[in-house]
Structures are given as structure tokens and as C-alpha cells.
Amino acid sequence: MAKAIEKWVDEVAQLTEPKQIYWCDGSDEEAHRLIEKGIKEEKIDGKPVFYELNQKNWPNSYLHRSHPSDVARTENLTFVCHSNKETSGPNNNWMAPDEAKKLLTGLSKGSMRGRTMYVLPFVMGNPDSPFAKFCVQVTDITYVAVSMRIMTRMGKDTLERIGNRSDFIKGLHSIGDLNPERRRIMHFPEENLIWSIGSGYGGNALLGKKCISLRLASYMGYKEGWLAEHMIIIGVEDPNGKVDYLVAALPSACGKTNLAMLRSTLPGYKIWTLGDDIAWLRVGQDGRLWATNPENGFFGVAPGTAMNTNPSMIETLKVGTFYPTLFTNTGVNTDTNEPWWEGLSEDYPANLLDWQGNKFAAKEGKNAAHANSRFTVSIKQCPTLSREFNNPEGVPISGIILGGRRSSLIPLVYESFDWKHGVFCGAMMGSETTAAATSAVGQLRRDPMAMLPFCGYNMGDYFGHWLKIGKKLQIPPKIFFVNWFRKDESGKFLWPGYGENIRVLKWIIERTKNQAESTETHIGLTPSLSSFETEGLNIPAENLKKVFSVDEGKWDKELQDAEAFFEKFGKHMPKEFNREFDILEKKLKT
Numbered sequence: 001m002a003k004a005i006e007k008w009v010d011e012v013a014q015l016t017e018p019k020q021i022y023w024c025d026g027s028d029e030e031a032h033r034l035i036e037k038g039i040k041e042e043k044i045d046g047k048p049v050f051y052e053l054n055q056k057n058w059p060n061s062y063l064h065r066s067h068p069s070d071v072a073r074t075e076n077l078t079f080v081c082h083s084n085k086e087t088s089g090p091n092n093n094w095m096a097p098d099e100a101k102k103l104l105t106g107l108s109k110g111s112m113r114g115r116t117m118y119v120l121p122f123v124m125g126n127p128d129s130p131f132a133k134f135c136v137q138v139t140d141i142t143y144v145a146v147s148m149r150i151m152t153r154m155g156k157d158t159l160e161r162i163g164n165r166s167d168f169i170k171g172l173h174s175i176g177d178l179n180p181e182r183r184r185i186m187h188f189p190e191e192n193l194i195w196s197i198g199s200g201y202g203g204n205a206l207l208g209k210k211c212i213s214l215r216l217a218s219y220m221g222y223k224e225g226w227l228a229e230h231m232i233i234i235g236v237e238d239p240n241g242k243v244d245y246l247v248a249a250l251p252s253a254c255g256k257t258n259l260a261m262l263r264s265t266l267p268g269y270k271i272w273t274l275g276d277d278i279a280w281l282r283v284g285q286d287g288r289l290w291a292t293n294p295e296n297g298f299f300g301v302a303p304g305t306a307m308n309t310n311p312s313m314i315e316t317l318k319v320g321t322f323y324p325t326l327f328t329n330t331g332v333n334t335d336t337n338e339p340w341w342e343g344l345s346e347d348y349p350a351n352l353l354d355w356q357g358n359k360f361a362a363k364e365g366k367n368a369a370h371a372n373s374r375f376t377v378s379i380k381q382c383p384t385l386s387r388e389f390n391n392p393e394g395v396p397i398s399g400i401i402l403g404g405r406r407s408s409l410i411p412l413v414y415e416s417f418d419w420k421h422g423v424f425c426g427a428m429m430g431s432e433t434t435a436a437a438t439s440a441v442g443q444l445r446r447d448p449m450a451m452l453p454f455c456g457y458n459m460g461d462y463f464g465h466w467l468k469i470g471k472k473l474q475i476p477p478k479i480f481f482v483n484w485f486r487k488d489e490s491g492k493f494l495w496p497g498y499g500e501n502i503r504v505l506k507w508i509i510e511r512t513k514n515q516a517e518s519t520e521t522h523i524g525l526t527p528s529l530s531s532f533e534t535e536g537l538n539i540p541a542e543n544l545k546k547v548f549s550v551d552e553g554k555w556d557k558e559l560q561d562a563e564a565f566f567e568k569f570g571k572h573m574p575k576e577f578n579r580e581f582d583i584l585e586k587k588l589k590t
């Protein structure tokens with residue numbers, strides 16, 4: 001009798017009508033064969049899927065140019081289809097599952113005609129961990145097949161582990177005709193199914209990432225008592241060799257990858273990397289919070305990544321020992337055939353192609369690399385990879401950092417008074433939008449815990465779930481807020497960021513051990529200047545004062561905005577928030 005996985009693949013093939021079906025074994029030899037095919041045979045819009053880059057300076061690296069209409073996540077075309085609309089909540093687009101499937105069936109009919117369907121068995125998390133999720137994605141483009149091999153643990157073993165089981169997570173992906181009008185990314189949490197058609201972009205097409213490890217997993221966590229979060233995981237080693245672990249949530253394209261690989265400017269401090277995008281968090285038997293990263297690679301933003309901002313990432317990108325490294329929508333220096341993006345070097349190379357392969361002439365307001373151009377690279381190549389990365393239990397977390405991109409109002413760092421207050425402030429969090437999604441850039445929106453585009457159920461219930469987790473924690477991590485992006489009146493950043501962020505992390509770690517002083521403000525606890533490491537910090541004292549300031553008189557609009565956002569969730573909002581809101585409002589009024 002055919003296995004459940006074979007039956008499903010067969011069903012998908014009947015609908016999408018591929019020329020052939022190819023089961024991937026996840027081997028290196030196979031990845032190179034697929035890349036070769038993407039260079040020589042396979043075309044998108046008449047253009048090759050891959051181009052070989054300079055193999056000497058960037059070993060094992062290849063360039064992919066996407067369709068110009070397919071460069072970022074499309075939140076307006078992303079749906080979470082619970083049978084009950086309220087379960088999806090106002091934070092998600094919704095369609096009744098039957099209606100959604102009817103629409104997708106129409107869009108997918110014959111969508112793989114003339115193409116190969118690749119079957120990708122993979123696992124999110126360490127396969128030996130009880131928390132691992134076994135998955136199968138099909139796709140009709142080599143770019144996605146190779147990217148999935150980099151980003152997940154993929155291969156034959158997974159197929160063996162799935163065996164006759166039918167409870168694997170299913171991902172149906174086809175690039176279709178790349179027409180945005182026929183593009184949909186739809187989630188069916190009740191069936192553990194993702195159906196994505198019409199886009200090859202990472203967040204829309206590498207289904208292990210946002211679709212499975214955040215949207216589906218967050219709902220699983222809600223039902224089972226754990227959290228799937230848009231967070232990095234890092235170990236911070238102090239000069240005595242003691243490592244403390246932190247998780248940090250920041251919205252897309254707000255420097256999570258740089259923070260995950262920070263090179264400290266403070267002597268004796270070192271960051272160990274465990275993840276740059278997603279954390280699964282559970283309450284351990286010891287009453288602490290434990291974190292694991294379900295992914296196996298980085299899908300990071302290229303512009304701004306350079307030796308002076310993230311040297312460890314540049315090293316990671318140049319290892320290339322056995323995993324291919326993919327660049328998507330960067331420019332190309334045609335003299336050397338190397339990838340190039342804004343920030344990689346101070347000057348533009350003399351002969352440069354832009355992200356669409358056209359000759360680039362430097363012009364005000366025009367970039368050679370797309371603002372959301374990316375690299376896809378194995379985490380195993382990271383020189384700062386933590387020894388604990390593969391630990392099936394994860395690492396115990398001392399502090400949770402939540403942050404946003406705010407040019408004003410929000411101080412560089414503050415600590416919440418307790419778990420409940422931290423969850424409330426996290427729910428209020430706002431951030432200015434970035435090029436990681438197709439909507440307008442630079443607009444302030446509420447983005448609670450940096451999860452607005454990724455929470456697979458009603459966010460009111462999500463806040464309640466965080467509060468419940470807090471009640472189960474005997475030793476809850478402290479919750480902190482950061483903002484690296486505050487500007488002065490002339491629009492200049494007040495804080496240098498990057499390696500200097502270690503100063504903020506040092507204060508945070510010391511606070512988790514009650515070893516640093518703080519100053520109480522209406523919104524939380526900020527560093528006392530005497531407790532914040534400023535030795536060797538080269539910024540005007542006035543900037544430091546401004547970047548820590550709380551501006552208590554200017555919070556009116558923030559509160560109104562948060563209130564209007566909370567109202568959308570009606571009775572799903574936790575009652576405990578009313579009290580937190582009243583306390584804060586009263587404090588700010590006095």
C-alpha cells in the first residue's frame with residue numbers, strides 16, 4: 001500500500017501536472033546538480049535561475065535574480081484559514097478553508113506543467129529532539145529546492161523517519177506564472193498544510209521558515225503550551241567565561257542577523273550564535289524558559305552587511321566548504337564577477353550590474369542591490385556558532401529582548417517591571433515598516449513582539465497565551481525593550497549600534513542577576529548612567545542623554561494608537577491588560 005506521503009505527492013501531481021517528479025535526497029552532489037540545471041536549462045521569464053559567481057573569492061556562491069514583482073513578503077496575499085474566522089483574528093487575512101482551497105485548486109491546476117516537481121523531506125529542529133517537526137514540501141523551482149536544503153535539515157533520513165506516518169506537515173509550493181494577481185500564501189493550521197502559489201520569494205516560498213516555524217507553529221504552541229517566536233537566540237560570554245543566553249525579537253530587516261553575530265567592542269565579551277530569526281520556547285522542568293532554533297541556515301538582508309558592521313557574516317558567506325551560498329537580487333561587479341550591495345564597500349565598483357542585471361549608473365535615490373536583497377547560507381559556516389546549537393533541549397534563557405525601529409520616543413533600552421508588564425509593553429510595541437514586505441516603507445505600525453505578520457491565530461489570544469506561559473515559569477526571564485534606531489532633530493542616529501550594542505546586552509545580563517542599577521521611569525526601568533558601560537564609547541554625552549530619555553510628556557499618541565489597536569481584538573484581549581493600561585495612563589498623566 002502506498003505510504004501517506006506518496007499518496008499526497010501523487011494527489012498534488014495530479015493537480016499541478018509536472019513533467020516529472022524528483023525526490024530530493026538532500027546531498028551536496030544533488031544541490032550542485034540542481035544549481036547546474038538552474039544555470040543551464042531552467043528559466044524564469046526566459047532568464048536562468050542561477051548564475052555562477054567568482055568561486056575563488058566567494059566559494060560555492062551563486063546568484064539568483066527574482067522576477068521584479070517578487071522581491072519581498074506579500075502580507076496582503078497571505079491568509080490564515082482556520083474554520084472559524086475569529087480564531088485567525090483581525091491580525092490575519094481570512095477565507096473559509098473550503099473556499100480558499102477552491103481558489104487555490106483553480107490557481108494550481110496545471111501550474112507545474114513542463115516543470116519538475118521536487119519533493120523535499122525536511123525537519124524543523126534537531127530530528128532527535130521531541131520537539132522536532134517533520135515536514136514535506138513540494139516545489140517546482142530549483143532555487144527553492146536548494147534554498148530549503150540550506151535552511152533546513154533535509155534528506156533521506158527524514159523520509160525514513162516519516163515512514164508510513166501521515167502526521168507530517170505538508171507544504172505545496174509552485175511559482176505558477178508569478179503574476180501577483182494569481183499569488184496566494186495560504187495556511188490551514190487545522191490540517192498542518194501550507195499552500196503557496198505564485199511567488200519564489202523566501203518568506204513566501206521557503207515554507208519551513210515563516211509559514212511552518214512561525215504561523216503554524218505559533219498555533220501549535222498555543223494549543224500545546226509553548227511559544228514560536230520571531231526571535232534570535234544568542235549566548236553572551238563575559239570576561240570570566242560565563243555564558244548567559246538571551247532571545248531577542250525585532251521586526252524584519254531591523255538588524256536581527258547583525259545582533260545574532262555581534263562582534264563585541266568591549267574586551268572580554270563574546271557573542272555565540274544559535275539563531276537569527278526564529279525561536280521555539282518551552283517551559284523546562286526546572287521552571288526556566290528554554291529556547292531552540294528550528295532552522296539550519298540564515299536568510300539575511302544583504303545591504304549594510306560588511307566587514308565593519310558584521311564581519312562574522314562576511315566570513316560565513318565566504319566559507320563555502322560544502323553548502324552552496326545563494327545571493328538573491330544583489331548587484332554584480334562585472335570586473336570580478338563578485339556579488340555587491342550597498343555598504344559592502346565604500347565606493348561603487350566601476351562596472352556594476354543592478355539586481356535585475358542592467359548596467360548600473362550611480363544616481364541619487366537608486367540602489368544597485370534591491371533593498372531587500374538577501375543571502376541564503378548555512379548556519380554551520382558561522383564562526384561564532386554556539387556549541388549548544390544542536391542541543392535538542394535548547395538553552396535556558398535569562399532575558400527576553402523586544403525591539404522595534406523607532407526614530408523617536410522609545411529609549412535605547414528599558415526593563416519592564418515584571419512579566420505581566422513586559423507582555424503588555426510587548427503587545428503595545430510599534431515599529432516603522434521596512435523593505436522586507438511589499439507595503440510602504442517607514443510607516444509606524446503596531447507590531448507586537450515583532451510577530452504581527454507571523455502569528456497564526458488571534459493576537460488577543462496570543463497575548464493571553466504569553467501571560468499563561470509566565471504563570472508556568474518559576475524563574476521567568478526579565479523582559480527588556482530596545483531601540484537602536486532613535487534619531488536626533490536632524491535625522492541622525494543617536495546610537496552607533498552594531499558592536500556597541502554589547503553595552504546594552506551587558507547591562508541587560510547584569511540586570512538579570514541584579515548586579516546593575518536602574519532608574520525607575522513611568523514606562524519601566526532605564527539604566528542609571530553609572531551602571532551603563534561607557535568606557536571607550538565615542539559619542540557626545542548629550543546623545544547618550546537623549547537616547548536614554550523617556551519623554552514622558554509625549555506618550556499620548558502612543559497610548560491612543562495602542563488602545564485603538566487593542567480594541568480590534570475585543571473580548572480576546574486579556575483582562576489583565578486593562579489594569580496595566582490604567583496604571584500606565586495614570587502615571588503618564590501625572
Ligand code: OXD
Binds near residue numbers: 203299
Ligand atoms: C525574514 C523576514 O525574512 O522577517 O526573516 O521577513
Ligand code: MN
Binds near residue numbers: 230252277
Ligand atoms: Mn524574520
